Amino acid sequence: MFRIGTGYDIHKLTSGRDLIIGGVKITHEKGLLGHSDADVLIHAIIDAMLGALALSDIGTLFPDTDKKYKDIDSTVLLTKVYEKIKNLGWKIENIDSNIIAQKPKMMPYIPKMKEVLCRILEIEPERLSIKAKTKENLDAVGQELAIEANAVILLEKD
Numbered sequence: 160m161f162r163i164g165t166g167y168d169i170h171k172l173t174s175g176r177d178l179i180i181g182g183v184k185i186t187h188e189k190g191l192l193g194h195s196d197a198d199v200l201i202h203a204i205i206d207a208m209l210g211a212l213a214l215s216d217i218g219t220l221f222p223d224t225d226k227k228y229k230d231i232d233s234t235v236l237l238t239k240v241y242e243k244i245k246n247l248g249w250k251i252e253n254i255d256s257n258i259i260a261q262k263p264k265m266m267p268y269i270p271k272m273k274e275v276l277c278r279i280l281e282i283e284p285e286r287l288s289i290k291a292k293t294k295e296n297l298d299a300v301g302q303e304l305a306i307e308a309n310a311v312i313l314l315e316k317d
């Protein structure tokens with residue numbers, strides 16, 4: 160049987176923070192603001208995974224009121240959620256995702272993101288798609304005030 164899930168996230172860009180997306184540090188004068196490391200792509204993927212199995216969402220599982228998750232590396236959260244779905248007998252058929260950022264260019268970092276995420280999720284690179292888009296200078300993302308990501312996942316169980 161199959162289950163499909165969708166995830167969305169947005170974080171505000173601010174000075175004095177590292178920009179970490181897809182588990183990779185990106186060279187930029189601003190970073191994303193959040194309780195964790197604010198890895199917008201990983202958060203969208205986590206929500207897609209949880210959504211596929213109707214297991215609530217990232218904010219419920221890792222509340223931002225909990226000091227334990229302050230500045231936490233989102234790859235740690237992804238590992239925990241993947242373990243959860245794996246223990247329930249599910250495996251990942253494929254993931255398709257988008258990072259929407261006006262700046263900086265995401266394309267040079269995508270191979271490394273795929274490497275990091277495929278290792279954690281135990282999938283071949285052909286099963287993970289990460290696409291990069293701009294917002295054509297429109298809205299908050301287009302004005303370089305925020306970065307967005309979304310993801311769709313298909314899970315499979317025998």
Ligand SMILES: [Zn+2]
Nearest residue numbers: 168197199202
């Ligand atoms: Zn987030």
